[in-house]
Amino acid sequence: MEKKTLGIIGGVGPLATMFVGEMIVRLTDAEKDQDHVDMIITNNPNIPDRTAFILGESAEDPVPVIVADAQRLGAAGADILAIPCNTAHSFLGQIQEGTDLPVINMIGETAARAAADGAKRIGVLATTGTISTGIYQAACEQHGMTPIVPDAHIQSVIMSLIYDDVKAGKPADREKWTIIQAAMDEAGCDKVILGCTELSVVRQELGLGEQCIDSLLVLAETAIERCGHTVKK
Amino acid sequence: MEKKTLGIIGGVGPLATMFVGEMIVRLTDAEKDQDHVDMIITNNPNIPDRTAFILGESAEDPVPVIVADAQRLGAAGADILAIPCNTAHSFLGQIQEGTDLPVINMIGETAARAAADGAKRIGVLATTGTISTGIYQAACEQHGMTPIVPDAHIQSVIMSLIYDDVKAGKPADREKWTIIQAAMDEAGCDKVILGCTELSVVRQELGLGEQCIDSLLVLAETAIERCGHTVKK
Numbered sequence: 001m002e003k004k005t006l007g008i009i010g011g012v013g014p015l016a017t018m019f020v021g022e023m024i025v026r027l028t029d030a031e032k033d034q035d036h037v038d039m040i041i042t043n044n045p046n047i048p049d050r051t052a053f054i055l056g057e058s059a060e061d062p063v064p065v066i067v068a069d070a071q072r073l074g075a076a077g078a079d080i081l082a083i084p085c086n087t088a089h090s091f092l093g094q095i096q097e098g099t100d101l102p103v104i105n106m107i108g109e110t111a112a113r114a115a116a117d118g119a120k121r122i123g124v125l126a127t128t129g130t131i132s133t134g135i136y137q138a139a140c141e142q143h144g145m146t147p148i149v150p151d152a153h154i155q156s157v158i159m160s161l162i163y164d165d166v167k168a169g170k171p172a173d174r175e176k177w178t179i180i181q182a183a184m185d186e187a188g189c190d191k192v193i194l195g196c197t198e199l200s201v202v203r204q205e206l207g208l209g210e211q212c213i214d215s216l217l218v219l220a221e222t223a224i225e226r227c228g229h230t231v232k233k
Numbered sequence: 234m235e236k237k238t239l240g241i242i243g244g245v246g247p248l249a250t251m252f253v254g255e256m257i258v259r260l261t262d263a264e265k266d267q268d269h270v271d272m273i274i275t276n277n278p279n280i281p282d283r284t285a286f287i288l289g290e291s292a293e294d295p296v297p298v299i300v301a302d303a304q305r306l307g308a309a310g311a312d313i314l315a316i317p318c319n320t321a322h323s324f325l326g327q328i329q330e331g332t333d334l335p336v337i338n339m340i341g342e343t344a345a346r347a348a349a350d351g352a353k354r355i356g357v358l359a360t361t362g363t364i365s366t367g368i369y370q371a372a373c374e375q376h377g378m379t380p381i382v383p384d385a386h387i388q389s390v391i392m393s394l395i396y397d398d399v400k401a402g403k404p405a406d407r408e409k410w411t412i413i414q415a416a417m418d419e420a421g422c423d424k425v426i427l428g429c430t431e432l433s434v435v436r437q438e439l440g441l442g443e444q445c446i447d448s449l450l451v452l453a454e455t456a457i458e459r460c461g462h463t464v465k466k
Binding site: 014077 | 252255259274275276308309
């Protein structure tokens, strides 16, 4: 299969950007430097907060900045684009309209993976912005699953884990995760989607198990395959 | 201070590229996504092997590909460039000639850091390729230090730690490090330079202390400062 160059629209957030890059390197079936996926990664701190815009707390629209980065990556040689930010996928239609390059749909790929793994009642852990747009819930329903959204209290614990811990450069607080996990178990979820890239950092830091479908991991594996490489067994 | 965009010429190797990107994110004094360093990173698998070219085992010159990436990063908006590969710094003069953008000199910065930390007799731990070019030894002498290069036996232990452990995806062998450390102590070194990105991995895995000057860490910190940001305390 023809090899393609991957463009990653990063900075959303910065740590998740480096994490997905590292995942792609570690998961590519490669024996030497020259076997790896050709990538160009932007880590643009000037992309406005996605959740704040969705919730109407900010008038700064992130879409034009994301589209500009998509065009910049295209000009630099990218053939296919990935955005390691679930919340930004709320604007996927607009972003896709702004570029001729195909953009990987992390939400759709993650829901498909959860369904393929046999999930029926699927917990959706994401930012309040992502939850409010309903994109994960819709994708899960399309794949025949029942999406379970946390109540307001649990949602605030998730937001604290994302913003007060990971985005602030602090270690993930295991106690917060335990509270979230217990609520999802009680709601009868057989799997939970980690639908925020910062939660992927939490998964790795706390060593969370296979009950968690990590959207960032799904994105990494999808990107490797779409670029004509093979995921390491 | 005016903020600058960092271009990282990566892929040499791919894991070190993501590693230095992560270091920059983790070490930047930032409280939210928007406080981070603006970066563009290439991870180009088509850069020919640096060591093989230096040792005359390959006729494929990596310089034109590195220069093309430098130009691609400049066109995409980079103001300053970094190359997370000690060996590639053997060609720094040629690379700098091929671009108008300043390229951070990881070797020079690392030697300067060692001198600032009070080193007089400085051990140089690097691949046999890097050692053979003499770039670290020259930089250390320029900063008034006496560089100490390991003897052939110790050099083979260093190469084993780099190739048989880290590059092979295995944990770093503490026993090998103990042998290296003892030889450097016996040679009267007050500090040692970790002049290979794999040795940066060893430092983190084994929790090596402040006697070690980690070239990748120095590159990350230098890049943060040169881009107008502050290194986290």
